[in-house]
Amino acid sequence: MKEIIQDIKKRFNCTDEIEQSKTQTYITVKKELAIALITHLRDIEGFTHLVLLTAVDWIENNQFQLTYMLNNPTKKIDIGVRVFINRETATMDSAHHLWEQMATYQRELKEMFGIDFPGSPRLNEPFILEGWDNIPPYRRDFDTLKYAQETFFPREGRETNDPAEFMKKKMYPDEEK
Amino acid sequence: MSDNTKNIEEKKDKFLAEENKKRIVTGPDGVQFEVDPLQDYFCDKRPVAKDPKNKVIENFLNWARAESLWVLGFGTGCGNIEIPPLLTPRFDAFRYGIQMRPTPRQSSVLIISGYLAVKTLKRAIRSYEQMQNPKYVLALGSCTINGGMYYDSYNTINRLDYYLPVDVYVAGCMPRPEALLSGFNKLKERIKAGRAEGANDYANKFDWYKANQKKIIKDWNMPDYNW
Numbered sequence: 001m002k003e004i005i006q007d008i009k010k011r012f013n014c015t016d017e018i019e020q021s022k023t024q025t026y027i028t029v030k031k032e033l034a035i036a037l038i039t040h041l042r043d044i045e046g047f048t049h050l051v052l053l054t055a056v057d058w059i060e061n062n063q064f065q066l067t068y069m070l071n072n073p074t075k076k077i078d079i080g081v082r083v084f085i086n087r088e089t090a091t092m093d094s095a096h097h098l099w100e101q102m103a104t105y106q107r108e109l110k111e112m113f114g115i116d117f118p119g120s121p122r123l124n125e126p127f128i129l130e131g132w133d134n135i136p137p138y139r140r141d142f143d144t145l146k147y148a149q150e151t152f153f154p155r156e157g158r159e160t161n162d163p164a165e166f167m168k169k170k171m172y173p174d175e176e177k
Numbered sequence: 178m179s180d181n182t183k184n185i186e187e188k189k190d191k192f193l194a195e196e197n198k199k200r201i202v203t204g205p206d207g208v209q210f211e212v213d214p215l216q217d218y219f220c221d222k223r224p225v226a227k228d229p230k231n232k233v234i235e236n237f238l239n240w241a242r243a244e245s246l247w248v249l250g251f252g253t254g255c256g257n258i259e260i261p262p263l264l265t266p267r268f269d270a271f272r273y274g275i276q277m278r279p280t281p282r283q284s285s286v287l288i289i290s291g292y293l294a295v296k297t298l299k300r301a302i303r304s305y306e307q308m309q310n311p312k313y314v315l316a317l318g319s320c321t322i323n324g325g326m327y328y329d330s331y332n333t334i335n336r337l338d339y340y341l342p343v344d345v346y347v348a349g350c351m352p353r354p355e356a357l358l359s360g361f362n363k364l365k366e367r368i369k370a371g372r373a374e375g376a377n378d379y380a381n382k383f384d385w386y387k388a389n390q391k392k393i394i395k396d397w398n399m400p401d402y403n404w
Contacts (some may be wrong), residue, residue, distance in 0.1 A: 129332060130296050131396030137331040145329040150394055152335035155323040 001025060001077050004045055012037045016082070026067075026080040032158055033082045035093045045080060047072045050098075053105035055113050059140045062087045064115060068095075085115070094120040112138040126164060219400045224380040227310070235371065242285065243368040246361065249284035250277045251304055254291025256351050258316045262356040275361055281307040283363060286364070289341070291351065292320035292333045298340060299394050305341055307401060310376045313344045313368070315360055316350055325350055339389045342375035 005025055006012055014037070016028040029037050041047040051069035058065055061084075064156050068081040075078040105120075111127045112135040118157040126132070135173040136144050147152070168175070197214045204210060214302075229235035252260065264277065265268045269330040281304045293301060305312065316337050319325035324335035337343055344367055347360035367373040379386060391397055 024187075103181070128294070128296060130299070131394070133395055142331070144331045147331050148324070148329050148335065152324070152333075154328070155336045155341045 001075075004079075008037060008040065008045075011040070023076060024078045024080070025140065026082055028082040028084070031085055031092065032162075033084055034066075034068075035095055035098075038070070038081060038095060038141060039069055039098060040080075041079065046074055046118065049073055050102060051078065053102060053109070055109050055138075057138065057140045059087070064090060064113065066092060066109075066115075091115055091116045091118065094118060096120045107162070112136055114139065122137060184351055197209055210269065215400055221403070222402065223383055224306075224376070224402060226377040229371075236369075239368050239371055243365040244274045246273075246274060246275045246286050246313075246364070247278045247284040248286045248288055249281055249304060249308065250279055251281075251287065251301070253289055253293055253297050253301060253375040254318070254320065256290030256320075257288075259317070259351055259354050259357055260288070260290065263357055265318070268354045268358060270358065271363070273358065273361060273365075281305075282309060284308060285311065285315050286315055287341075288315045288317055289321050289337055289343075290317040292325065292327050292330075293337065295334065296332075298334055298390075299328075300342065303399065311373070312343050312370075312376050313373050314375055315363060315364060316343045316346045317360075319348055320350075322346055322348060334393065340386065341387075342378040344373050344375050345375050 001023070002157075005014075005017060005027065008027070010019070012029055012033045014027040016026075020026060022124070026028040045133050047070035049071040049139050050069075051071050053069070054067050055064040056067070062083045064087055066083045066085065068083070069078060070081065083092070088109065090113070092115060094102075094106060096106065096117075096119075103121050103123075106120045107114075107123055107125065107127050110113045110117065110120075110123050114173060117123060129137070132145065198215045198370065199211065200310065201209055202212045204385075241382075255320050260267055260277075264274075270276075277285075283285075285308065287301070287305050287308065289301060305314070314337075316322070320327055320339040321343070324330070324333065327333040328335060334340065343366045347356050349356055385400060
């Protein structure tokens with residue numbers, strides 16, 4: 001594991017190495033070199049299995065963090081490749097040519113985060129949300145509670161018969177809460 | 178404006194299933210004619226409420242309906258995991274006259290088992306409308322009552338009775354098969370008492386139900402009433 005990390009650090013200018021456990025390491029790489037690094041890992045280092053592709057919305061830094069989780073089935077080690085992209089443009093190179101299932105992950109990210117992957121097949125077809133007309137729901141500036149209350153006819157709560165509240169209202173009606 | 182409507186139509190066309198698109202068909206006598214399945218294969222007539230004509234006969238029919246509940250095998254959420262134990266020997270719902278049916282046309286009870294995503298609601302509405310009268314809805318779990326743990330979700334509905342007429346709610350998260358059986362017995366009592374008039378309610382308040390459904394299903398690409 002350590003030799004692989006040393007090697008790719010030299011080749012691809014990887015930073016922020018985090019060793020989560022003996023078999024799992026995360027590294028951060030620049031957006032331009034990400035697909036090259038993933039191809040290198042898959043074809044030369046034997047990380048042939050794509051575990052997942054996911055995103056995190058760092059709204060404070062105006063960034064999306066993409067994590068490509070790769071697994072080496074012979075050595076039984078995982079490597080997580082982190083890529084930070086700009087939140088405004090939200091565009092990343094597509095990697096559907098490396099794994100077919102990558103297209104599904106990218107389709108989901110396009111729908112849920114609005115991250116664009118130009119060239120990825122069936123990217124704009126609805127995945128779970130049909131006819132969505134708001135900002136993508138996994139972005140952190142999307143207020144799901146407000147949206148649900150405006151859209152889904154919330155049921156008003158039960159009448160409360162809490163004795164403390166009742167006595168307070170009865171005995172001190174003028175007092176503010 | 179015309180461009181805009183054209184775009185919307187194209188978009189609708191894209192979502193439409195292949196067998197529902199307009200096409201030219203050659204008849205057995207060699208004559209070609211156009212088929213528009215959304216107009217020709219579905220009935221978009223409004224549902225009509227029917228009053229019982231003879232009370233004695235209606236009571237007998239209600240008894241017969243209550244003793245033979247055919248359930249549509251349509252699992253919508255996590256609650257559907259409670260249905261297999263209900264039907265297998267441990268709880269054996271068959272002794273109450275409850276059995277599963279594969280298609281909406283054959284069944285009289287629709288179980289909404291747990292949370293309903295907007296995407297699933299669309300299918301649930303279609304299934305409900307294809308069922309023949311009289312039909313009953315049994316809502317399972319707290320998600321159908323007030324949203325349950327998904328009360329603030331962007332994609333699951335909060336209360337079912339705004340979209341489909343519900344006869345019996347079974348509370349719980351998730352309710353055990355015993356609770357479900359008790360719900361079925363409640364439904365039987367309601368049917369025998371002549372109070373399970375969900376299909377008539379749906380017909381009477383049709384516009385209200387449709388407005389609620391269309392408010393959340395934004396890519397409505399089917400006829401208003403498709404039975």
